[in-house]
Amino acid sequence: DNTCGSDLVDDECGVCGGDGSSCGGGGDITDGCDLPDSNTTSYLHLTADGSVLYKSLDAIGGFQFDVDGATIISGSGGDMAANGLIGQASGNTFISFSFTGSSIPAGCGTLVNLNLEGVATGLSTIVVADPTSGSIYFEYYSGGGSDLVLGCTDVSACNYDSDATD
Numbered sequence: 001d002n003t004c005g006s007d008l009v010d011d012e013c014g015v016c017g018g019d020g021s022s023c024g025g026g027g028d029i030t031d032g033c034d035l036p037d038s039n040t041t042s043y044l045h046l047t048a049d050g051s052v053l054y055k056s057l058d059a060i061g062g063f064q065f066d067v068d069g070a071t072i073i074s075g076s077g078g079d080m081a082a083n084g085l086i087g088q089a090s091g092n093t094f095i096s097f098s099f100t101g102s103s104i105p106a107g108c109g110t111l112v113n114l115n116l117e118g119v120a121t122g123l124s125t126i127v128v129a130d131p132t133s134g135s136i137y138f139e140y141y142s143g144g145g146s147d148l149v150l151g152c153t154d155v156s157a158c159n160y161d162s163d164a165t166d
Contacts, residue, residue: 030047043138067123081112
């Protein structure tokens with residue numbers, strides 16, 4: 001609350017007076033809605049069981065990515081199938097699109113469930129398009145540690161943290 005003399009303390013997420021429920025990293029990511037919030041970036045995350053989770057700022061008309069360290073046997077289900085997109089795997093590349101113009105609404109969830117051979121370490125070469133084939137900026141989110149350091153960045157505040165980035 002930036003008030004000198006206050007008895008409120010930062011929780012483990014860096015939120016003043018928080019209850020620890022807002023941490024966005026470090027814990028297991030089990031749903032696309034667990035991915036970070038951003039006004040500029042959409043995210044993909046690959047779980048250990050092969051689910052590709054997403055949080056998108058825009059509707060998705062099609063996507064393509066490579067799975068690092070594994071071969072894709074097949075991909076099905078998720079919001080891809082629920083919204084009428086089809087998917088195809090070839091080696092470590094997966095591509096999905098719609099013949100009918102359908103799309104996945106902006107939001108979060110499971111994009112597709114992959115059946116993998118090998119030990120996947122992440123996703124790369126991510127290409128995502130909106131329903132009119134415009135590019136949507138996506139990043140792979142690995143979870144866990146982050147360079148983000150929560151804290152007060154106001155140099156005049158009594159709880160200023162010179163290492164804070166957000």
